[in-house]
Structures are given as structure tokens and as C-alpha cells.
Amino acid sequence: MDGQTLTKAPVLILLGPPGAGKGTQARILEQSFGLVQLSTGDLLRAAVARGTPAGQQARAVMEAGGLVSDDIVIAILRDRMTEPDCAQGVILDGFPRTTVQAEALDALLAESGQQIDAAISLEVDDAAMVARISGRYTCATCGEGWHDQFKQPKQPGLCDICGGTEMKRRADDTAETVASRLAAYHAQTAPLIGYYDRKGTLSRVDAMGAIEDIAAGLGAIVARAVA
Numbered sequence: 001m002d003g004q005t006l007t008k009a010p011v012l013i014l015l016g017p018p019g020a021g022k023g024t025q026a027r028i029l030e031q032s033f034g035l036v037q038l039s040t041g042d043l044l045r046a047a048v049a050r051g052t053p054a055g056q057q058a059r060a061v062m063e064a065g066g067l068v069s070d071d072i073v074i075a076i077l078r079d080r081m082t083e084p085d086c087a088q089g090v091i092l093d094g095f096p097r098t099t100v101q102a103e104a105l106d107a108l109l110a111e112s113g114q115q116i117d118a119a120i121s122l123e124v125d126d127a128a129m130v131a132r133i134s135g136r137y138t139c140a141t142c143g144e145g146w147h148d149q150f151k152q153p154k155q156p157g158l159c160d161i162c163g164g165t166e167m168k169r170r171a172d173d174t175a176e177t178v179a180s181r182l183a184a185y186h187a188q189t190a191p192l193i194g195y196y197d198r199k200g201t202l203s204r205v206d207a208m209g210a211i212e213d214i215a216a217g218l219g220a221i222v223a224r225a226v227a
């Protein structure tokens with residue numbers, strides 16, 4: 001944590017289509033506010049890699065760019081949220097993605113007298129998302145995100161953050177799969193913007209600019225939400 005003081009453990013949600021920068025921004029908020037980033041995409045990829053029953057069911061759906069069933073994702077999220085580190089506050093990246101998941105999250109938080117502090121919608125143009133996604137990769141060691149065009153390490157193939165030399169690209173970051181993922185977003189996840197707007201917890205951020213500018217906008221919203 002670098003200087004921000006929290007008065008309570010916040011629960012924040014990042015909404016936005018694939019490629020909007022939810023993971024990048026969640027990692028920045030994690031650092032600045034001492035929050036724990038919970039990415040259901042990362043949790044599912046870990047389940048796939050371990051070959052758990054949930055991972056085996058999720059694998060084909062993820063490769064096709066569809067949404068994994070609510071039951072599986074809610075169970076995975078619930079397990080992760082009960083781990084002790086989450087008591088310091090969480091930033092949800094990629095969850096909820098359906099109204100059923102949003103309602104399950106409300107119920108889960110209500111069990112411990114909590115509620116969502118802010119749902120932040122990263123607003124972007126779909127057309128730009130394909131270019132963003134097809135150029136992105138991460139450091140296999142520390143998970144830092146990089147991009148062929150927008151965010152290159154100082155030396156190609158060498159992570160500035162941890163010195164790692166193995167970079168990886170996601171199996172579902174292909175042009176065909178991105179189209180399915182964007183369609184799933186508009187059909188099933190975009191309605192959540194209205195869901196949180198009606199609850200009075202929604203903020204919108206223009207997420208087409210530079211990573212640092214978007215981070216500054218988000219940081220201001222988070223600081224207000226948790227004050």
C-alpha cells in the first residue's frame with residue numbers, strides 16, 4: 001500500500017467488456033489501496049490448469065468465449081472471498097457477469113453485513129478492444145500485463161517488474177474468440193450497468209485514454225467510495 005489510508009474494507013466492482021483494462025486497473029488499485037484483486041477469469045484459469053472438476057467443465061466454454069455457468073463461478077468466488085486476506089477489501093474483476101451472479105454477490109455480502117461500495121464501468125469502444133486484446137500478453141512470473149503496441153517492457157521479453165523472461169498469451173485472446181466474448185458481454189453483462197445505477201453505486205470512467213489517466217480517475221472514485 002503506498003500512502004492511501006482506508007477507513008473500512010471496501011468491496012469494489014470493475015465492469016467493462018473484455019479488453020477494457022479491468023485487470024490492469026485492478027492491479028493498480030490493489031497496489032494503491034491495499035485491496036485484493038479477485039479475478040474470476042484468473043481463478044477459472046487456475047482451476048483449468050489444476051484439472052479440478054470445475055476447471056474441466058469450464059475449459060471448453062472459456063475457449064469458445066462463452067460464459068461459464070453461474071453455479072461454478074459463484075462457488076469459486078465464494079470460496080476465495082472467505083480467505084482471510086479478503087478482509088482488507090476486494091476489487092472484483094470479471095465478476096459479477098450476469099444478474100444471477102450480481103444477486104448472489106449481494107446475498108453473500110449481506111451475510112457479513114457488507115455491501116458494494118462502488119461499481120465502476122470502464123467505458124470503451126468495442127472496435128478498439130480487438131486490437132487491445134490481440135496484442136496483449138503477461139509475465140508468467142509476476143502476472144504483469146504487457147502489450148505489443150501500448151505497453152512494452154524496456155527490453156523485449158524481459159519483465160521490468162520482476163525480471164522474468166517467460167511471457168505468455170491467453171488461449172482465448174484470438175480474434176474469433178474475442179467476438180464471442182464481446183457478444184456475451186453485451187447480452188449478459190452490460191445490463192448490470194443499469195442494475196448498479198438503480199442501486200446508486202455506479203460510476204462511469206472513460207477507459208479509452210492512457211493507463212495512468214484512467215488509473216487517476218478510478219483512484220479518485222475509489223477514494224471517495226471508501227472514505
Ligand SMILES: Nc1ncnc2c1ncn2[C@@H]1O[C@H](COP(=O)(O)OP(=O)(O)O)[C@@H](O)[C@H]1O
Pocket residue numbers: 017018019022039040041042044061062063065066067068069070073093094095096097098101172181
Ligand atoms: N463471472 C464470470 N462468469 C462466467 N464466466 C466467467 C466469469 N469470469 C470469467 N469467466 C470466463 O473466463 C473467461 C475469461 O475471463 P477474464 O479473464 O475475466 O477475461 P476478459 O474480461 O478479458 O474476458 C471468460 O470469457 C469466461 O469464459
